[in-house]
Each structure stands twice: as structure tokens, then as C-alpha cells.
Amino acid sequence: MTTLEDPTRTVIGEGVDRVDAPLKTTGAAHYPNDYTYPGMVHAALVGSTIAAGRIRSIDASEAQRAPGVLTVITHLTAPQLERGPMTLLGPSPPAPMQDDRILHYGQHIAVVVADSPEQARHAASLVNVEYEPAEALLDIEDPRAEILENPWGLDSERGDVSAGFAQADVVVDERYTTPDNTNNPLGLFTSIASWHGDSVTVHDSTQWPHNVRTSIAQIFRIPESGVRVLAPFVGGGFGAGLRVWCHTILTAMAAREVKRPVKLVLTRPQMFTSVGHRPNSVQHIKIGATSSGDLTAIEHRAISSVAMEDDDYEPVAAGSAVAYECPNLLTHDRQARLNIPCPGSMRAPAEGQGNFALESAIDEVAHALGMDPLELRLRNYAEQHPVLGLPWSSKALRECYTLGAERFGWSRRTPAIGSMRDGDWLVGYGLAGVSYPFYQVPCQARASLRRDGSAYVTSAATDIGTGTYTVMTQLAAECLGLDLNRVRFDLGDSDMPYSPQAGGSGLTGALANAVHMACGNLVREFLDIVRDDDASPLRGAAAEEVTASGGRLHRTDAPDQGEAYTDILNRHGLEELSADGRSTPPDPQKIGMATAGAFGAKFVEVRIDPQLGLLRVARVVSAIDGGRILNEKTASSQITGGTVGGISQAMFEETATDAGTGRIANATFGDYLMPVNADIPDMEVIFCGGPDRATTVGTKGVGEVGLVGMAAAIGNAIHHATGRRLRSLPFTIDQLLL
Amino acid sequence: MKHVDTPTRPGEATSEIPDVEVTLNVNGDPYRMRLDSRVTLLDALRDHLGLTGAKKGCDQGACGACTVLVDGKRIVSCLALAAQYDGREITTLEGLTDDGEPHPLQKAFARHDAFQCGYCTPGQIMSAVSLQAEGRAGTDADICEFMSGNICRCGAYPNIRAAIRDVVSEANDASV
Ligand code: FES
Numbered sequence: 027m028t029t030l031e032d033p034t035r036t037v038i039g040e041g042v043d044r045v046d047a048p049l050k051t052t053g054a055a056h057y058p059n060d061y062t063y064p065g066m067v068h069a070a071l072v073g074s075t076i077a078a079g080r081i082r083s084i085d086a087s088e089a090q091r092a093p094g095v096l097t098v099i100t101h102l103t104a105p106q107l108e109r110g111p112m113t114l115l116g117p118s119p120p121a122p123m124q125d126d127r128i129l130h131y132g133q134h135i136a137v138v139v140a141d142s143p144e145q146a147r148h149a150a151s152l153v154n155v156e157y158e159p160a161e162a163l164l165d166i167e168d169p170r171a172e173i174l175e176n177p178w179g180l181d182s183e184r185g186d187v188s189a190g191f192a193q194a195d196v197v198v199d200e201r202y203t204t205p206d207n208t209n210n211p212l213g214l215f216t217s218i219a220s221w222h223g224d225s226v227t228v229h230d231s232t233q234w235p236h237n238v239r240t241s242i243a244q245i246f247r248i249p250e251s252g253v254r255v256l257a258p259f260v261g262g263g264f265g266a267g268l269r270v271w272c273h274t275i276l277t278a279m280a281a282r283e284v285k286r287p288v289k290l291v292l293t294r295p296q297m298f299t300s301v302g303h304r305p306n307s308v309q310h311i312k313i314g315a316t317s318s319g320d321l322t323a324i325e326h327r328a329i330s331s332v333a334m335e336d337d338d339y340e341p342v343a344a345g346s347a348v349a350y351e352c353p354n355l356l357t358h359d360r361q362a363r364l365n366i367p368c369p370g371s372m373r374a375p376a377e378g379q380g381n382f383a384l385e386s387a388i389d390e391v392a393h394a395l396g397m398d399p400l401e402l403r404l405r406n407y408a409e410q411h412p413v414l415g416l417p418w419s420s421k422a423l424r425e426c427y428t429l430g431a432e433r434f435g436w437s438r439r440t441p442a443i444g445s446m447r448d449g450d451w452l453v454g455y456g457l458a459g460v461s462y463p464f465y466q467v468p469c470q471a472r473a474s475l476r477r478d479g480s481a482y483v484t485s486a487a488t489d490i491g492t493g494t495y496t497v498m499t500q501l502a503a504e505c506l507g508l509d510l511n512r513v514r515f516d517l518g519d520s521d522m523p524y525s526p527q528a529g530g531s532g533l534t535g536a537l538a539n540a541v542h543m544a545c546g547n548l549v550r551e552f553l554d555i556v557r558d559d560d561a562s563p564l565r566g567a568a569a570e571e572v573t574a575s576g577g578r579l580h581r582t583d584a585p586d587q588g589e590a591y592t593d594i595l596n597r598h599g600l601e602e603l604s605a606d607g608r609s610t611p612p613d614p615q616k617i618g619m620a621t622a623g624a625f626g627a628k629f630v631e632v633r634i635d636p637q638l639g640l641l642r643v644a645r646v647v648s649a650i651d652g653g654r655i656l657n658e659k660t661a662s663s664q665i666t667g668g669t670v671g672g673i674s675q676a677m678f679e680e681t682a683t684d685a686g687t688g689r690i691a692n693a694t695f696g697d698y699l700m701p702v703n704a705d706i707p708d709m710e711v712i713f714c715g716g717p718d719r720a721t722t723v724g725t726k727g728v729g730e731v732g733l734v735g736m737a738a739a740i741g742n743a744i745h746h747a748t749g750r751r752l753r754s755l756p757f758t759i760d761q762l763l764l
Numbered sequence: 765m766k767h768v769d770t771p772t773r774p775g776e777a778t779s780e781i782p783d784v785e786v787t788l789n790v791n792g793d794p795y796r797m798r799l800d801s802r803v804t805l806l807d808a809l810r811d812h813l814g815l816t817g818a819k820k821g822c823d824q825g826a827c828g829a830c831t832v833l834v835d836g837k838r839i840v841s842c843l844a845l846a847a848q849y850d851g852r853e854i855t856t857l858e859g860l861t862d863d864g865e866p867h868p869l870q871k872a873f874a875r876h877d878a879f880q881c882g883y884c885t886p887g888q889i890m891s892a893v894s895l896q897a898e899g900r901a902g903t904d905a906d907i908c909e910f911m912s913g914n915i916c917r918c919g920a921y922p923n924i925r926a927a928i929r930d931v932v933s934e935a936n937d938a939s940v
């Protein structure tokens with residue numbers, strides 16, 4: 027059968043244009059808020075203006091009388107709902123509007139439905155609420171906050187850290203902090219619900235249609251087969267679409283009550299309080315090394331914030347356990363419960379924060395030793411997985427460092443602080459290494475071949491900009507021996523075979539292996555049909571003896587002995603054939619390898635105007651080991667986009683919570699800073715390494731690794747240029763005025 | 765002339781907010797509409813005319829996703845009331861294709877992978893079209909600066925610039 031190693035095949039890896047590019051460039055790609063239904067009405071939300079306490083009274087009468095209003099639902103009138111299910115990512119958010127308690131600012135306390143969005147918004151402003159405020163816990167270091175110790179059981183300990191520090195010639199012991207960041211995908215999250223009896227169709231800005239299906243079914247006590255969730259295009263997510271948030275539930279609830287299709291579009295300010303955010307962190311990191319640059323001990327302790335009655339997966343310190351070969355190590359994670367909107371995954375959750383502390387502190391050690399920070403990293407390179415003690419299924423981080431350094435011109439770096447200048451600008455070079463964790467969960471796909479020889483492949487995944495449509499089309503074309511334009515890959519519909527979330531950089535691997543298997547099984551179906559067919563040159567052939575190419579199957583050792591898919595279908599009177607495939611993540615113990623995520627080395631040049639405190643990123647080289655790259659073009663875009671996210675984390679983003687009220691003080695695009703075109707230089711991406719050995723297709727996710735390391739690399743470059751060690755994100759002008 | 769009415773339910777007390785009559789000339793076609801006077805140009809296009817190419821990313825004039833051309837000049841349509849644009853010529857992304865043939869910028873965006881989720885793309889392309897007309901696409905520095913009103917949260921900026929550069933140099937080559 028066709029193998030992915032066949033050198034005559036060129037579809038895989040080629041930087042083909044996105045198959046959905048014609049739709050996206052003409053306005054024909056439909057995002058959730060582009061849909062409309064006959065008779066559709068519009069919902070608007072009322073949010074709490076306090077962060078803790080109770081609703082003493084809520085008066086909806088004026089809103090109810092406003093023009094066009096169909097209903098106003100509050101906790102007094104809302105049906106009783108159970109909490110959504112336990113998911114792969116932890117518990118669902120608590121059901122909305124079930125009682126009078128307020129746990130965070132912006133909590134949804136009423137939903138208004140009216141004929142038009144303008145009427146709904148206006149009526150929402152007429153709901154009168156009286157509160158009984160309580161003191162809100164808002165500070166991550168508030169001693170009254172409930173602390174969760176080791177919430178995910180991922181704390182690590184090896185060797186003896188005290189002994190390790192005792193052996194060290196140099197010890198760096200510092201406190202690093204990162205702020206709240208808000209995902210802010212550009213697409214305003216939208217839900218549309220349309221009920222027909224006990225069935226419901228839902229359009230949702232989700233990264234995981236099946237999760238929405240399961241949640242709606244459970245919460246409204248209807249069969250899953252009665253729920254259809256559609257998300258063919260999503261205006262970005264960056265993690266915000268991983269959970270089934272309250273606004274989706276409220277939309278379904280409202281639509282059921284008014285017996286009309288209901289659409290709810292969150293406002294931008296509501297995007298700051300309704301769909302998760304990267305929680306802030308305080309980290310203590312201590313690293314010891316001998317004068318020759320051998321790490322003797324690492325201790326990384328972190329705390330991040332979490333909501334009162336919800337959960338978030340954010341093991342900030344845990345990643346440090348696998349980054350370096352270091353005999354003595356301790357990582358410890360904690361969470362503090364606060365009156366804040368629930369945090370959630372944001373592109374490279376935990377890694378984005380933890381790597382900033384670790385890779386900055388490594389740079390501090392190098393500086394204290396007077397050693398090149400690249401050399402220090404190579405010297406302590408983890409050849410084996412430091413926790414599992416197994417060889418990696420793939421790791422080309424060394425190549426990332428060396429090729430990246432070469433491309434960047436790292437050797438031109440003069441180590442002395444402030445020693446590089448360009449006119450009035452101070453120039454700094456910085457670098458960081460990244461070991462992104464492996465994540466994969468089971469996935470399914472189905473492949474069909476039609477009478478005309480074209481193929482249709484599906485899975486209920488989402489393409490949030492990652493290129494899933496394109497790379498899966500390429501892969502299926504490759505496996506079935508078809509031209510790209512003879513294959514359609516479709517996704518974003520919960521009626522398709524099960525797919526996990528587009529998240530954790532795990533979808534491409536899981537889905538690619540499922541698609542690969544589905545295509546392989548489809549070829550087997552064809553061979554099955556001609557097993558005893560005297561008219562077929564493939565009679566009795568086994569899948570292993572056959573190659574798919576040019577719309578036909580032929581015996582690998584005799585290319586003229588074969589026939590087209592269409593011939594087989596025609597002769598046997600079949601309209602189409604289908605087959606399913608599924609993938610399960612490999613078990614490291616079984617395969618004797620530590621399953622590897624992506625690795626990366628980030629090289630950055632910054633320019634600083636010492637008089638004005640201006641900071642500019644001038645150049646970035648990202649050298650990435652992403653396993654097999656299915657499409658250079660879309661994979662590079664992922665890395666570039668991640669890098670922009672990393673620059674944003676380093677220099678721009680900070681969600682500001684008002685200390686007294688818990689109000690988000692900068693919940694608009696005017697106030698919440700993100701990079702614009704002029705902030706981002708042209709950047710280089712190089713891919714290193716080859717297919718990962720743990721799975722058939724050998725990809726490693728590249729959606730998040732690009733972000734990680736940027737904050738540290740920029741901080742390290744700032745130090746090189748100015749001698750200032752900035753340990754608190756974002757790096758703002760006031761920290762840079764010299 | 766096409767007529768589009770804001771739906772009102774029978775027996776519904778009419779809004780205290782007065783309706784307005786407005787004619788929008790969109791992509792060459794006139795549409796006579798009766799609208800709640802609060803309706804923005806963006807919502808008129810999207811919700812009333814079904815032209816969902818222009819996107820809503822903030823509804824506050826700060827992201828550029830809703831960029832359209834009015835009499836050839838770009839504006840953020842979320843900050844414009846439809847009623848103010850009576851009789852004006854409006855071009856949306858849907859109006860860029862010429863008899864099914866995509867505009868060179870639409871093709872260049874595809875070629876250079878100048879987007880990821882694609883949500884900012886309609887606004888980016890409309891801004892880029894305008895940029896050329898404004899004579900601000902000549903240098904990289906100009907492209908950076910004058911495309912900075914269009915946020916791309918996916919971070920496709922370098923490829924957006926490459927796509928614009930490509931079309932500008934093609935146009936220059938053609939005029940030599
Ligand atoms: S939606 Fe108009 S500028 Fe953002």
C-alpha cells in the first residue's frame with residue numbers, strides 16, 4: 027500500500043494554497059454570526075456589575091415592556107439546569123443563572139430576547155438590578171484566598187534539590203510574574219439555536235463541536251442524536267472555544283422558551299468576561315549551576331488564579347521538569363480561587379507563562395557564569411525524557427539551536443551588555459528554547475469514494491485557522507492516489523465522525539492518523555470487493571501489495587496490473603464505498619519511547635531607544651521541530667502567528683482588573699493592546715528534524731509552540747542591550763526608560 | 765430597485781425609535797430600505813442585505829474587520845449609521861470580484877497565505893484596495909503604517925504585507 031515515505035509522492039509537505047482560500051477571500055466562508063434563520067430573533071445579555079455578593083432584586087418589567095421584546099429571563103425565571111459533563115479538559119462551566127449569587131464581574135444575570143439586536147440591546151439596558159455586594163477576592167496573593175495544591179497531580183520531584191544547590195557555584199533565585207491575558211479571537215463568539223421539538227441545531231464559535239453536542243444534550247436532557255452543532259468556520263479561538271460557555275447554554279435556553287431561532291453575539295467587552303482568559307501567575311524559580319555550566323538543581327514554584335466554582339488546566343511550573351537534563355529538580359503548582367471570570371486555555375496555556383520564567387532564568391545563569399546562553403542550553407540538553415527516562419520519539423532541538431543560530435547570525439553577538447549599537451539604537455540578541463508537551467486524544471474519520479472517482483473525507487473537527495481543511499485534503503489525496511481537486515475534506519459538523527478539540531496542538535496528529543487509517547481501510551474495501559473478481563487485475567491482492575496512484579490501484583511490483591476505482595465501482599454496481607478510521611495516542615511504555623511534542627529555538631533581535639524607552643522587535647528566527655510538516659505554507663503561518671502571539675504576550679497584553687470592583691478596566695480593542703501590522707517585522711521560520719516515530723503520519727502539532735519562548739527571548743535580548751532584567755510581563759516603556 | 769423592510773411582528777407597538785428610509789447603493793445595486801435608525805451600516809449590510817462579507821470584530825471602530833469602501837474611500841462600517849449613507853456608493857468584499865474573476869488582491873492573499881482564520885480578511889482586503897488608491901502602498905513602511913488599522917489576531921501581518929507588495933509590483937510591472 028502507499029506509504030508516506032514514497033519519494034515519488036509530492037502532495038504531502040508541499041506548500042499548497044489553502045483549499046478554503048477562495049471562500050475566505052471572497053466573503054463566502056460563513057462564520058457562526060453570518061447565519062440567519064427565518065423568524066430568527068436576537069438575544070442580549072445583562073452582566074453583573076459587581077464581582078461578589080448577591081442579587082437583592084432584579085426588575086425586568088421595564089425591559090419586558092420595551093418595543094420588540096419577547097422575553098427577559100433571569101435566575102428567577104430560568105429553568106433548572108444541570109451542569110454540563112466532565113470532558114477531556116475537565117469539568118464544564120457551572121450552569122448559568124441558577125441562583126442569586128454573584129461570583130465574578132460580568133457574570134450573566136439576565137438574557138433579553140427581542141425581534142432585532144438593537145431592541146434586545148436597548149432592553150438589556152433597562153433591566154434594574156440591586157445587589158448586596160460582598161468583598162471580592164481579586165488579588166492572587168490575597169492570603170484569604172483558598173489555595174489548591176498540586177491541582178493536576180503534575181508536580182515533579184527528582185534527586186535532592188538542596189544538595190544540588192549546595193553543589194552549585196552560581197545560584198539564580200528570582201520572582202517572575204505574568205498578567206492576565208485575554209484570548210480575543212477576532213470573531214465575536216456567537217451562538218444560534220433553532221429547536222424543532224426536542225431536537226436542536228446550534229451554530230457556535232467552538233473549537234469542539236462534539237463537546238457542544240454532548241453538553242447541550244446533557245443539560246437539556248435530550249438525546250445526543252437530536253443535537254446538531256455546526257462550525258465550518260470559526261473566527262479564531264486560541265483556546266476560547268474549547269469549553270461550552272454559559273452564553274451558548276443561554277441561547278439554547280432562550281430559543282426553547284420563545285420557540286423561535288435565537289441568535290446571540292457577544293460584545294467585545296463580554297469577550298473579556300465570558301469565554302476564558304490566560305490567568306496571571308507568580309513564579310519563583312531557582313536554578314543552580316557549576317562554574318563549568320552544568321545545571322545542578324532547578325526549583326520552580328508557580329501559582330495562578332482560578333475562578334470560585336470552576337476549574338482550569340494551567341500547570342505553569344510542570345513544563346520545567348522536561349526541559350533540561352538536571353539531576354535535582356522540583357516543580358510545584360498551585361491555584362488561588364478568586365472572584366474572577368473563569369480562566370481557560372489560551373494559546374500555549376501554562377507553557378507560555380512557565381517558559382518565560384524558566385528561559386529567562388537560564389539566561390540569568392548564563393550571564394552569571396559568563397557563558398554563551400546557547401552553549402549553556404546545549405550543554406544541559408536532555409537527550410532522554412528526564413521524567414520517563416525513555417528516548418524521545420523525536421527530538422531535533424539541537425538542530426533547531428544550531429540551524430537557527432546560523433540563520434540568525436548568533437555568532438555575531440558580542441556578549442558584553444550594551445556592546446551592540448546601530449546609531450542611536452541599542453541592539454540586543456536573545457534566545458530561548460522550547461520543549462512543548464505532547465498531547466493527543468482519540469479521533470475518528472470517514473473516507474468515501476464516489477462513482478465518479480472523487481473522494482469525500484470527513485471528521486467533526488474544526489479549522490480555526492490552522493489549515494486543517496487543507497492538510498487533511500492533501501493527506502487523503504496522497505493516501506488514495508488522487509489529485510487534490512478530486513478530494514474534498516469536510517469538517518465542523520457534529521454529525522460527522524467524532525473529533526476531539528482543536529487544542530493542545532493535538533488535532534493534526536490525531537486527525538491525520540485517523541484519516542490515514544480511513545483511507546487505508548477504504549483501499550481494503552476495494553480489494554475486498556475484487557477478491558474473487560476474475561475481471562480484476564487486482565484479484566486476491568493484499569493491501570500491502572498495492573499502490574494507489576492516478577485514481578487507480580495497482581500492484582506495486584507491476585504497475586500495469588491495476589484498475590481505476592471507478593471501474594471497480596461500476597462493475598460491481600456500487601454508487602460509493604466508505605470506510606472509517608480512528609486513531610488512539612501511543613502509549614510511551616508500549617512503544618518504549620517518550621512521545622514528543624514540538625521543539626523550538628527562538629532567536630530575537632531587539633532595538634531599544636534608551637532615551638525614549640522604545641522597544642522594537644527587529645528580527646525573529648524560529649527554528650521548529652514539528653515532526654512531519656504536512657504543508658510548509660500553513661505550518662509556517664502557524665509558527666508566524668504563534669510568534670506574533672508571543673510578541674504580544676511579551677510587549678502588549680495585560681487585562682487590567684480594577685482592584686476595588688473586579689471590573690475589567692480595559693475590555694475594548696481600543697484599550698487592550700495587541701500588535702498591529704507596524705509592530706511586527708518580517709520573520710523567518712525554519713523546520714528541523716523529520717517525521718516523529720510515535721505515530722504513522724509522524725506530525726507534531728505546531729499551533730502553540732511558536733508562541734512559547736518569545737517572552738523570554740525578548741526579555742533576554744533586552745538584558746543584552748541594556749543590562750536590565752525584566753521579570754514582569756508585559757515589558758512596557760516605563761520599565762525601559764534608562 | 766430592491767426593497768428590504770425591517771421585520772416587525774403584527775400587533776407590535778411600533779418602536780419609539782423612529783424608522784428611517786434609506787437607499788444604499790451596494791456593489792452597484794440600489795437597495796431601498798426601511799430601518800430602525802440605530803442600525804449601523806455594518807448591520808444593514810450583514811443583517812438586512814445578507815452581505816456577510818464585512819465582519820464584526822469589535823463594533824467599536826477599533827479592529828477594521830468591518831472595513832468597506834464608501835465612494836471609493838475606506839471606512840469602518842460599524843461606526844457608521846446606515847441612515848447617514850443614503851445615496852452613497854458602497855463597495856463590500858462581495859463587490860470586488862469582477863464577473864466571477866477575483867480581484868488581484870484576493871488572489872494574492874490566497875497565494876501568500878495572508879490569513880489563518882480568515883475573519884479579518886475581508887477588512888484587510890478592502891483596506892488594501894483602498895491603500896493602493898490612496899497611493900500608500902509604495903513602500904513597506906507605508907504598508908505597515910496604513911494597514912495598522914486592521915487587526916489580525918492570528919498574526920498574518922508579514923504575509924498580508926507580502927500579498928500587497930506582490931500586487932503593487934505586478935501593477936507597476938504592468939504599467940511599465
Ligand atoms: S467591527 Fe468595526 S472596527 Fe471592529
Ligand code: FES
Nearest residue numbers: 880882916917918
Ligand atoms: S486571519 Fe484570523 S484574525 Fe486575521
